[in-house]
Amino acid sequence: MVNNKAVSGGLEWRVRVADGSSSAVLVPESGIFQRIWQGIVGLVLGIIRKVRNFFVKAWDVGVDDPRKVMHCLKVGVALTVVSLFYYMRPLYEGVGGTAMWAVLTVVVIFEYTVGATLCKSLNRATGTFLAGALAVGVHWVASQSGERFEPIIIRSSVFILATSATFSRFIPVVKARFDYGAMIFILTFSLVAISGYRVDNLFDLAQERLSTIVIGGSMCLLISMLICPIWAGQDLHFLVARNMEKLATSLDGCVGEYFKDSEDALEIDEESRKNFQGYKCVLNSKASEEALANFARWEPGHGRFSFRHPWKQYLKIGASLRSCAYCIEALNGCINSEILAPEFIKEHLSGVSMQLTSHSSTVLKELAHITKTMRRTSTLDFAIEDMKNAVQDLHDALKSIPSQLITSQLQVDEEALLQEKKTTDPITQPTSIPLIEVLPTYYCSFING
């Protein structure tokens, strides 16, 4: 029932169906091996594509902020230096073979900014010292109370202290500043207290651990502060200034887009659209601002920032900027809305609104400039005065809307009477008003606040 013959170098399988009425040619679907091969090639190509994308992304990260590359090199240097404790016999014997802890410390506490590194190293040193002292004390008490009670006392102390220290990590104050210290406290206490059961010279263990941590920590701090230091405070400072600039650009773009002639509306290029979406970064900047402010308070004085620089004020400015960004988000909603204000109101308000926007964004840009240079100029006062005048102009323009409406309504009524046909209502959707009205309120509160 089945016959096969060579066809053009391959095999053709022909099946005659039982009733003999027809026969079907079974074309091998390009061969099992070929399919497997194609699958493998596809897989490999997919992996290559993914790996390439990964490296492209990595390259972008490096090009975007070369300081990150510098940080990685610093980590490498710190590890290489600390590993000298292994390679040089006198150093190795000096720390009693616990050089491992120095390596561990470097890997764990070397963070991107100086503040974060300082925060972690101080937390680690303090946590280790407190826990070590406490564990040695508990161990002494336990060893005095006989062989039977010793493990019970140690184990219950570990349980109680670990439980309460873990709980303390949920309390906001501790979580913000001493989270890592609390973890290290639990770690060291457990290690020292439990090891005490097996190790005789417990005091030496605790002391060696502390000294290697101090060596590793000071190595990190030196490298982090002396070679191209990255200060959290400075980063926060410029982040806030950059956010002001982004808001100014977004504001200009957003209002400009709204009052643009409808014919031009389709011609917005991707570049400018991307530019005026900058306020979205501001919307989500809370977490990074708080982290930076938290680290900045640990940093010593640097550049134009003293030790007790009022970092908390940056958070307040950040909150004000976010309020502005919420406002721009609402304005943006008006642009994308299907409901639009009638043309004559738009025309009536276009000039004053653009004027106000331009003055507001000048104020923001001036604020950004002042923040960056940390020098107050008189230009800001003039800009604010101009902005206030623009607000007044807008109010005047808004006041004159009712008469405009009456004129337009009367026109419509006349047309309706004359032409006796359905008229379109000129003020179906007065949505455009928020666009202009919300601005002065927010900007004034921003300037006054």
Next chain:
Amino acid sequence: MVNNKAVSGGLEWRVRVADGSSSAVLVPESGIFQRIWQGIVGLVLGIIRKVRNFFVKAWDVGVDDPRKVMHCLKVGVALTVVSLFYYMRPLYEGVGGTAMWAVLTVVVIFEYTVGATLCKSLNRATGTFLAGALAVGVHWVASQSGERFEPIIIRSSVFILATSATFSRFIPVVKARFDYGAMIFILTFSLVAISGYRVDNLFDLAQERLSTIVIGGSMCLLISMLICPIWAGQDLHFLVARNMEKLATSLDGCVGEYFKDSEDALEIDEESRKNFQGYKCVLNSKASEEALANFARWEPGHGRFSFRHPWKQYLKIGASLRSCAYCIEALNGCINSEILAPEFIKEHLSGVSMQLTSHSSTVLKELAHITKTMRRTSTLDFAIEDMKNAVQDLHDALKSIPSQLITSQLQVDEEALLQEKKTTDPITQPTSIPLIEVLPTYYCSFING
């Protein structure tokens, strides 16, 4: 020149000034010791107050979420169990004295949610395994290349791998999921590669470290999953539902507050004000939502959530909810604004606006209920239909504003003519309009999106 006499049981110091014209009484300023004593008492009282506040806060944290207390107990139990490796000789000898790593693993990877614990333990195990294998390989190569090149090869491999692994932590994909794994990779590689210079049985070291990590990790996972598990996925699910409810309450409160009679305005109690500020939590929920979604994807199926539950969708819902929250923030700005809409427009729109708000918040509450119960009901469709009708009603009400304006403007003009005095313009500030207009746009986009 100086005489003293007893005055009412104390001493009075009298100084005669050189010219003899007058004498001044030196009253001891309540005594130096007394002042020091008062200072000490003040300090102690201050410390006691701070400590009491700290414990009050801690108590609140515990009462607010008893699962946190449970988590702390679980950590305590895990540590106690793992410390058995020290107390039982066969166990201690089984892991070759490296029981320390098990304790360390438990302290470091036991996190609040199952997802976070799983993420950390898998990261730790994988990082340790990869780095251990690589380090043993590098060490073998180094040992083959003679005593002179051995430290050079090892040190440069540590430098290169530490630098590149640190860099990989900046790449968003790695940062979100494998940050901890990358750190552990650097840690283990450095430790094993560098120790190799001093330790002979390197393979044993790597293997012991891995096995203790596996013991510690599986202990954490068992306790975390079996005793009162806290699932990141479930938390995310209820967080999103709770945010919907908060938005509904805020919306009701905000619009209700706006349209309240001005006489009642002063009588807002703190409780209701606090209630309708709930949307502020939604504004800042991005970071916690992303963290929870990130951990949830590591979790196995639990409750009504399968392993591949679409956790990313929650982030989209969260983004929509935040858009609504931005909008409520803008509405809230209108309430606090000094510029208010004229009374007659407020009255004209009050009914329809309240209607729309009530329907919108019903929809939100219904959505929250559906999310919580994971059961679709037909009530939602009716609620959405009602909301759409309310939007239409509002549009109709807005359409009729121009004629209202004309009437009111004519009245004003007449009054001005009759009384010949300065009139207040009835439509100085049409700010109330955004309050009602922005709502339907956002809610419709929320429902459709």
